[in-house]
Amino acid sequence: MPMVGLFWITPGAVYLGSPPADDGSCVRLTGDGLEAVAPDGSRTWAWEGLRSAVVTDVPRQGPSGRLAGILESLLSSLSGGEGPAEMTLRLETEYGSEEVPVYSAAAGGHSVEEEVLSQELLARFVTGTVNPQVLAAWGRDHGSGGTPKARVREDLLRAWAEA
Numbered sequence: 001m002p003m004v005g006l007f008w009i010t011p012g013a014v015y016l017g018s019p020p021a022d023d024g025s026c027v028r029l030t031g032d033g034l035e036a037v038a039p040d041g042s043r044t045w046a047w048e049g050l051r052s053a054v055v056t057d058v059p060r061q062g063p064s065g066r067l068a069g070i071l072e073s074l075l076s077s078l079s080g081g082e083g084p085a086e087m088t089l090r091l092e093t094e095y096g097s098e099e100v101p102v103y104s105a106a107a108g109g110h111s112v113e114e115e116v117l118s119q120e121l122l123a124r125f126v127t128g129t130v131n132p133q134v135l136a137a138w139g140r141d142h143g144s145g146g147t148p149k150a151r152v153r154e155d156l157l158r159a160w161a162e163a
Helices: 065-078 112-127 133-142 150-161
Strands: 007-009 014-016 026-029 033-038 041-046 050-056 086-093 096-103
Touching: 007 133, 014 133, 026 096, 033 050, 033 086, 050 112, 112 150, 133 150
Parallel strands: none
Antiparallel strands: 007 014, 014 026, 026 033, 033 041, 050 086, 086 096
16 A cells, blocks of 8 residues: 555545554545544544645654664564654634644655645645545555655655646
8 A cells, every 4th residue: 555645545545644543543535525533433524614734743754764764663563662653633624723633654754845745735635626536546546556656756746736
């Protein structure tokens, strides 16, 4: 299953951050909006009901890049340490602000470019100028493969934002 920017794409679904965790927690993106699933229940927001959606606390690739993240993830799992890095999805609705926890799936963090492009694409979902179904269609064709190389991921994010 490939990860492109802040999005995890399977043949059947598009997630913000990681796919569902062991407890089922995830944020799924659909053509209609966002669905946040947690052990204590689910919440949904329609795209047209959102004023903005921004992901904060995105883990960044350091100078040592993916290797450091992979080693950190491996050591954490061996020692029973913490799970994946947690990001925050900040939503602005007509009723105020809401925050939703989102797990990162990126060992080693995200590049600044991928984060910026992902945030722009998420903003386009909110404005209705792009639909997440574009990512879902790509996932049906490529979702069983691995994560593309960085340059390909950036090109995909740009192309989707222009779809």
